[in-house]
Amino acid sequence: MKKSVRGEPVDKFQDIDRIFHPKSIALVGTSPDPNNWAGQMIPEALVEFKYDGNLFFVSRKSNEMWGFKTYPSIKDIPVSVDYVICSIAARFTPKLMEECASKGVRAVHLFTSGFSETGEEEGMRLEEKITQIARDNGIRIIGPNSPGIYCPESRLTFSPILPKESGPVACLSQSGGHCIRFLRLGGTRGLRFSKVVAYGNGCDLSVTDFLEYLAHDQETKVIALYIEGIRDGRRFFDVLKNTAKSKPVVVHKGGHTNAGTRAAASHTGSLTGEERIWDALCKQASVIRVHSIDEVVDTALAFVFMTPPKGKNVAVVGYGGGVSVQAADDCESAGLSAPLFPQEIRDRLRSFTPDANNSVRNPVDTQWLVWDPGKFVDTVRIVSEWGGIDFLIMPLAIDMFPIEREHELLDQMIKSVTESKKVCSKPMVVVLHEGTSPEILGKTLLLQERLSSLGLPVYPTLGRAAKAIGKFIHHCHLT
C-alpha cells in the first residue's frame, strides 16, 4: 500500500510519510452510541473506505465494535500499532500517551478537544503534558482538537463521504469544519485530493512540518491552506516561500479582524498575528490569498483544470442579455479584459446568427447555446481561433426558462458545451447558475459533476469565476 511517491530528499520526511500510510490503526474512545456522533465518525469512515491495514478497537465497555473484537487497552493488542486515533476525554489522554509509548506507537491523532483552545489553565497544561510525553518517546501528534488525516491512497479518512480516488490537491486546515466543507464542495466540483490534514491545535506536528512534506510530495500539485495562527513564524514563512516556488499555494487566513482573532484564540488557541504582516508576507511568498472556503475551492479549481492562458483576454460566449452584461462587468472588475471582436469575426458569426436577441461583439449572446448545438460549436470554433483572446467563459443561465422545460434545456446546453470543447483550442470555463427549485438544484449539481469529469472548471456565478480566474492568471504571469 505504501509507496515512495516523493522526490529527494526522502529521509527527512519519512516520519510524516509513515503517518499518511499506517499499516495498522488502533481506535480508542469510539462508541456505537448513536448520540455520540464524534465517537462514530472515524470508525464508520474507515469501515466505509475499506481501510485495508490492521484495524483495532480499544474499549473496556463492549467486546465488539463495527464487527471487530475489542481490546481493553492498547497494550493488549497482540501486534504492533503504527497509528492511534484517540477520541477519549482530554483528561485521560496523558495516560493513553504513556501506554502508546510503551507499545512503541509512532503517531497519535487526537480527535479529542479540551486543550489549549479552551484558554483554560487545565487545557493548556494537558496539551503541554501530552506534547512532552510524545517528544520524550518519539511519538508524533496530529491535533489535538481536529479530525486528522484524509489520504485516499492509503484509505485513511475521517469522513465516509469523501472521494475514494486520489488527486493532485493537498489541504492543511486548522479547522475541521472548514476542511470537510472544502473537501465536500471541492469534491462536487471535480477536485480530488492527495493528502489532507485537519491539524487543529498542531501541538507537535505543525502546519509548517506538513507543508514542507507537501512541497516535496510528487502527488501534490496544488496546496490549499486554512490557517488561524502559527507558532514558528520565521520557519513557516521560509517554508511557505520555498513551497510556493514549486507549486501554487492558496491561503485562507482566518482571524484577520479583531473579532476573528478572538474567535481563533477560542477555536484553536491561536495567536493570529497582525493582518498587515500576513498580507505583506503572503505577497512576498507569492501565494494566492483568499477569504472564504468557497474561494479556496474556486481558486484551486482553476489551477487544477486550466492550462494557463497566455494572457487575460477573455471571450464570453453564452445566452442572455443581462447575463452578458454581468459577465463583461465581472470580468473587467476582476482584471480580465473582454475585447471587442474585429469586424471579420463578427461578420462570420453574423452570417448564421440572427440580429434579434443575439449579439456577436464579445460578449457573444447566442441563442444557439440552447437551440442548436451544431451552430454553437461553429460559434466557439470561430471565436476560439481569433488570436485576440486567450480563453473562453461560457455562462449557462437557465433562469428564463419555464421550470418544466429546464431539464431539457439544461441538457441541450450541456450538449452544446461538451461538443464545443472538442473544437475549442483555448481553455474553457463554465458558469452554471444554481437552480432555484429543489429538483433543479440537484440536477445542476449532477451536471456540474458531469462537466467536471470532462476536465472543465465549473463556477456557480460569473463573479466567482472571474475573481478566481483573475487570480489564477495573475499568479501564472507572476511566477
Add this chain to the structure above:
Amino acid sequence: MKKSVRGEPVDKFQDIDRIFHPKSIALVGTSPDPNNWAGQMIPEALVEFKYDGNLFFVSRKSNEMWGFKTYPSIKDIPVSVDYVICSIAARFTPKLMEECASKGVRAVHLFTSGFSETGEEEGMRLEEKITQIARDNGIRIIGPNSPGIYCPESRLTFSPILPKESGPVACLSQSGGHCIRFLRLGGTRGLRFSKVVAYGNGCDLSVTDFLEYLAHDQETKVIALYIEGIRDGRRFFDVLKNTAKSKPVVVHKGGHTNAGTRAAASHTGSLTGEERIWDALCKQASVIRVHSIDEVVDTALAFVFMTPPKGKNVAVVGYGGGVSVQAADDCESAGLSAPLFPQEIRDRLRSFTPDANNSVRNPVDTQWLVWDPGKFVDTVRIVSEWGGIDFLIMPLAIDMFPIEREHELLDQMIKSVTESKKVCSKPMVVVLHEGTSPEILGKTLLLQERLSSLGLPVYPTLGRAAKAIGKFIHHCHLT
C-alpha cells in the same frame, strides 16, 4: 380586481395603474409549437395564474389555443381590449400598433425583440416608428425586448412559476433574465412582490415613469432596480432621489465597465453613462448600490425581514470553530462589530456550556445548537438580553456531519433556531450553508423556505449575510 391602493396624487398615475390591472388581455403571436418557447411562456403563465379578466388569443393559423377560441385579428375581438401582449416578429409590429390604435387599446407590451438593441438601422427605425404610433394614439408601450409585467394582485404574469401571492417588493429591470432570476431566487428566500416590470428597451414607458409610480404605491415598501442605461438622466435622478426618501431603493447598475457598456448596448440599446457619475449620483440619492442579482436579493431581504437594529453590534451564535472565525471576520470586514461579551454573560453561558469544543466570548460556538434546543434557547436569551449587542447572526453549518445524519441534525438545528426566535428580543439573521449533495441541497432549500415563512432572513454564506446586513444598517442610520 383593480383597487385604488396608492396615496396622493392618484390622477398622475392612472395610466400606469391601469397597466398593472388590465380587465382584458389579447395575446398576439403566441404558439403552442413546443419548439417556440417564447410563444408559449406568457400564455402558459396566464393560464397557470388563472388570470380572471377576459383573455383573447389572436391567430390566423389555428382556431383554438390553450382552450380558447382564437380571433384572426385584434379588430375581430368583440369587446374592448385593455392590454395587448405581442410576440410577433418585429417587422410586423407597426401594423399591429395601427390595429391596436383602431381598437382603442391603451397599452401594448412587446415581448418581441429586434429593435434598437440590435444596433442596426432597421431595428432602430422600427422602434421609432412604433413609439410614434403609440404617442399619436395614446397607447403606452411596455418594452420592447422584455417579458413585461408581473403583478400577482391582478394575476398578470410572464412566468408561471413565480409566487402567486403579493408582497412588499417591487422590481424594475431592464433585463428579463435578471428579473426572473431575482424573482425566483427571492421567492425561495421568502420575498413576495407588488409590481414588477421587465421593461427592456423602454422606448415609451421608462424606468423613470414606473419608479415615480412605485414611489407612491402603498403596496410597495422596497424597490429593486436593474438598469443598464437611462435616456432621461436629469429626470431619472430627481425621481430616484425623491423615491429613496420614502422607501429603500436597491440599485444594480449593469455596464459599469468598458466591456459591460458594450454588452449593454447590444442587449437593450443602452448608453450606460460613466461609472463615476453613476456612483456619485447613487450616493447623493441615498440608494443602496449592489453588483449582482444575488446581492439584490440579499439586500432586499434585510429590508423586508429585519427591523432596523439600533447599531452595528452583532452576536454570532452558532456551532463550529472555523465557522465562528469566518463569521467574526466577515462581520468586521462588512463594517459590523462583534464585541467581546462581559464576564457576567460569559459566566452565565459557561454555567451550562462545557469548555471543550465550545466558546462563550462572541462568537458563541455552542454544541447546544445541535444537541439540545432547550439549552440553545437559554443561550440566545442570555445573549440577546445583553445591551451591548443589537442583533444576532446564527450560522447553521452542516459540513462536519456524516451525510446519513444530516437530515436529522438539520432538523434539530432548525428547531433550535425556531424555538429561540420566541425568546429573542433582537433581530435575528440565519446563515444556512448550502448542502453539498443533491439530496441535502433540496432539503436546505425547503428549510430555507420554512425559516423564511417565520420571518427570518436566511443567507447561504456568512460573507453574503454580513455584506447585506452591513449595507442595511448603514442605510438605516443614514436616513
